[in-house]
Amino acid sequence: MRTYIVNSLYALVLLISSSSLAAEQAPYKNIQVDNDLRQYRLFVPASYTDNTPLPLVLNFHGTSNTPDRQEALSDFEKLAEKERFIVVTPLALFTRTAGGPITWNANKKQGPDDVNFITLLLHQLQQDWAIDNKRIYATGFSGGARMSSRLGCDLADRIAAIAPVAGLRFPTDCQPSRPVPIMTFHGEKDGINHFILREDSPVYWTMGVEDALAGWIKRNQCKAPVQTALSSSLTEFAYQGCSHHADIVFYRSTEAGHTWPGSPMAEQMLRFGLGKTEESLAATDLIWQFFKAHPLP
Template identity: 35%
Template sequence: MATYLLPEPGTHSPSAAPTATASPASTGCDSQLSPGTTTVQVTFSGQRYPVRVHLPEEPSIQGAEDGTRDELPDQATPATDQEALALVLDLHGSGANATAQAQISGLDEIADAHGFVVAQPTAAIPLESDSPLPDGSWAWNVPGVPMVAGDYPPEDARDDVAFLTAVVDHLVQTACVDSQRVYATGFSGGGRMASALACARPGLLAAIAPVAGLRAGRAAYDNTSETDPLTCDPATGVPVLTFHGTDDWVNPYEGNADPRWGYSVNTALGRWAELNQCTEPPTQTQVSEQVLLTSYNDCSGGSGRVQGYTLTGAGHTWPGSEADFGELGTVSQEIGASELMWEFFAKHPGR
């Protein structure tokens, strides 16, 4: 079990919660949520599920996505008069929850600096009845992929592709979210879930940036070193950024024979480059002593780049995170994944 440094224990579990439903959907850009962190209830298949949501402390100003927010006037116009905000779905890893993921990614601070919304839903498949985490340990229902123990999700497990789509729809209606600027990241199993969402609903996402979990469909049954192309063949390309440590023993960089993981990170990048119709060989840039950036840049149809940061010596961790990953290995501090992924997202401003 991973070790994480958590903020104060949350007060919500991912089971259906007996709280009031959200207010009716708004029109235009009239957010029903206040700046800061809150928990909203999203109704899906007759049940309500809590989603941790963080709205920036300052409203979004048109043109502020280029990183010049500190140049904004002191007296900003109220959020109800501003453009809709970008949304980043931040999905936790297997055995964790929304509260733990917020601590790992630190995206709240990035959201405040650049003016976007962060949403951390919690998965619904319980992994441990005696979890040490205050809000429990949960796993996503990644289509066709076994869970941590090797078992497939129960037949009646929540459809998480549909659920995450419902989360986006809810926040578009209630949090002044721009439906054209929805992005997804995730750690480990959350990265696999973000990848699966891009495969299944490419029109929902403007870009993805999984950490230690990029996939391009399920590993082939007869050869886990290859992708099963039938399980990820989106109608449109999706810009992709990923971060992965070479010493990751949970989801090995070079792949393994386990159907939960299978093919290598480079195979995943290559498949997304193929899906995005990137015609030129990748380029490589040595960002720092232990960090290499691989980029597929010549991609047609406006599908955007496919890029991956390889972190030599890093474990199953989130680059730049202040969380304690314990036995999962070294955390690279040479780059910050959360800041870099937002820079990537901001360069892909719409579908």
């Protein structure tokens, strides 16, 4: 199974190795963090002026991937041009083993301090661009979902809301300074980040999705959800009465695999063994609508 996981992750790299022309046009920037030169992909809408602060979305790529491939998967920059927000897609550096695939140090092991990286990156971005400090958000896929979950724990005073896709976590040391609004997605047939914890789950995957969700529900003091069947395979769980309006919305698919709902790469992901995509659910659009409704208090 672990060989399958590694092969599937590298398959994901291959299937989205060719980005769209728009994706290729976004530049990479550098920032020095301790002894490491870190990189991030920056997209600023053409209508930007320094007179109007814009929202910022941090979009974290999955394990063994890159910012370009995360953009191809999520298609956030096209929406950002239309809706007028900045997208920053950082590049990971951490590896669990020598020569292993890069990922995010979401469990805070020995290695690059990715929370510090994002803290310094936000400071730099706020110096360089007019950013609405009440509207800074984090999303990501797989390993990037784990990283956006970590930021919800550690940077709740700066990150207004998070939207992990196929990788929601509630680390045992998670102590956010305030309740954090969350939108999240997961498929029961995810063969990498298992919906239910199994003996052969990856070493970083220490609890099932429902256990992670329960941690956030308890922290946000939410009441029972309103369940809405969107299709024969897809259910929305909208948790009510959460503290400080820190809503939680969870989309659960009985058929989806390790995928991004509504991704333009759905057919390729299926072909490379990552499973079905809920193509009728436009995760990127839903995430942005959720973010817009949840600025920092």
